[in-house]
Amino acid sequence: MSRSPDSGIYAMDFKMSEPQQHGPILLLELSGRLDGRAAQALQQRCSEIRNQGFQRLALDLSRITFLASSGLGVFLAETEEFSEAGGSLSLVDPSTVVSAVMKLLNVDRFLSIVSSIEELKSSISS
């Protein structure tokens, strides 16, 4: 019988940066494991940002190493919430793990995915 080994970099804790203003867009950089508890924190932060009146939120997912269904659920739910509020939620540069899970469930079609914040800015200005 083996005990759980040290889980290395994959066990990296979830981190959420301070919101950064990029023109009309507010960017949050996420990193580490986006599991159930992290999803709750993310959900809370998203609704705070919405309640403060920000309409465009972008989440940088390039350093996400794990995406639980609850995390994916937050992406889907907040995409709907932001669009109802007349804004949008964009997912910036998803990591391969994030892409694989999205494709697995074929939910990427409901999400707005961009490769970089610049791409997002230019698409908005156009």
Add this chain to the structure above:
Amino acid sequence: MSDDSEQRPTTRRFSRFASIRFIVSAATVAVVSSAVVGVGTVGERHVRSVLTKEIETRMLMTARNLARMSASSLLSEFPELTLHPVIKEIQSDHPELASVVVVDHRGQIQGHADVRSLGSSYRAAADLRMVRTDHVLAPGEGFLSNPENLVARVPVRHPSGAEIGLVYVSFHRSHLEAAVTASRRQQAIMLPLFLALAIASALVLMTVLLRPIAKLRSGLERIGRGDLDTPIELRDRTEFQMLAESINDMASQLRTAQEQMMDKERLKHEMELARQIQGSLLPASSLVADDFEILGVHQAAAEVGGDYFDVLELPDGRIGIAIADVSGKGLAGCLVMSMVAVLLRSLRRAYSQPTELLVALDEQLSGNLRPGVFVTMFYGVLDPKAGRLIYASAGHTPVLVHRAASGEVEWHYTQGIPIGAVRGGALKRTIEDRELELHSGDTLVQFTDGVNEAWEPKEMQQFGFQRVEEVVKHSARRGAKSVVNGIRRSLVAWTGDLPRMDDETVVVVHRVGKPGDIQRTTEERDLSHDLVEQVWLMRESGHQVELRADAQELAAIRHWLRSCPHLQDLPEPDLVLLEHALHEHCSNVIEHGYQMDSSGTLDLWWIPDGNIWNDYDSRNPELLRNDPGLLERIHAGVFLIRDHGAPFPPSDPCDSDLESPDVRKRGRGLGLRIIQEVMNPLMYQHGGVNGNLTIMRFDPMQTQPHREARHVPFPG
């Protein structure tokens, strides 16, 4: 064992016995003795002091009188003539005085009882010392003392006040000692008298006070012999009365407990008897007639209910099928049940129609049933040749028929009232014979209410007809045994550890399908059950990890997967998706099963296909070289996951159609989708002795829907 050996411990128990009388008497002697001696010593000191003072007073008065009288005598020419007779008289009156002396200012003795001393110089004893006294003394007066004598000294004064001589009155101390000794002797006489009195009082008092002990002792011995009905009768005003009452209370509680225990034993015995009677009446094995198989099972409740079933061979090859439920439990219910059984067996040949038989049973039984006791009963006559069943039901649960051709289930309800429920032949008017055609593969199920009314552990919900139907739908194809086993297993899973409140009886009539009609063999076993058993046994050959039921801990899954045989070289996308699927299952268990209690554990086993089906030895690398196709198959296997949380129903992701924005807004139900896309969940068996077991099959070659996901380019 002889009586002698039984007596011995009692003797030994009392060998260090010390009488309270003895203890109290000894204590009294000690107290009285020390009191008398103590009082005596103090008294003696007091007597000595009083006597001394009295003697001093007398000596002083004598000396002063003599001094006054001596004043004129000493001034005369021959003082000795007047002083001698006076002193002599004083001494003869007071023999305790050692000497009385009058001395003139020159120190010559002028007055003395002995004339020979007259004129000589007075010499006081050398060891005489002045002593303190409480008396008020005039100047020149004083007391002197040595061990033999006490001396009072008083000056003789001239009328002018000048001191012209001294008077010495000397007292023998031996007189004082004689007086004290006399007083001590009196004490010595008193002490034994007091002691005798004290001991006698102590003994009498103790005898009176301790009299209840004998009664208490005999009462306790009586209780010890098992006589709990005779209370200890005591009329006492001391604490012994309280003690006796406590003992009587104790005995009465013992008696109650004993009675309860006996009742319990009696009940247990009665239950065992009921169980035996019931067991002896139920048919032991299944019956096969033509292409029909008839199988019944009975599971007795903790309190033995009155369930009964029977399969009877009738003339001309027909088969009688009976199932009944008596409303009473225990021995009473069982006796009614045995009456039903005996009557049924004796009446079965006399009545060819089920209705007639049930009415005849009602007529025979009603008179013998206590009010409120009734029997629900199904009786059917099967003609195996014709594939036809004629039945009647006296208030029994509806009949379930599964049609093999359509896969549909029919419920047949009847109007009949139970046997014995209404006296006077009312049953006859409510029941009727019904006819059922059973075609190839059809299955008829009849059961008692112990099945559909079984409660789940929280006692919020009963098993219900719907679940019976589900089980039958899934198992009917595989025959009577499979249905019976399916229902039993579902009931075990449903009720968990809850003790059975009612008997559960199921009778299944199954018409075996013709070859090619419905594929099935009589030996076919229940696959799902076998799978759990097989995988559980195979776990030892697998690779295991134990995780704490903590979301943080789940990060270890990926590392563990990489250490599993054959999964080391699994492509990264597959591994990532596999990790996600396992993570989703484990988080569900942590959230719903353990309710976030992180003290629980999760065990995960990876068992490669090769270990299960033995089609290759997964530990032999040689094989891979010889069979290139094996590399594709080698990553397949099953995951066995065990937890000990509360069982929870897996949610159905089909309820949530992601096309709907409202469903997406809830953001739920994705976890199970991940699991189902990556793996094939095979079994979820909860509440077993080994905990909750989940078996999921992983085969990257089989899981097509995530092909696109698997082609997400992974770095490295």
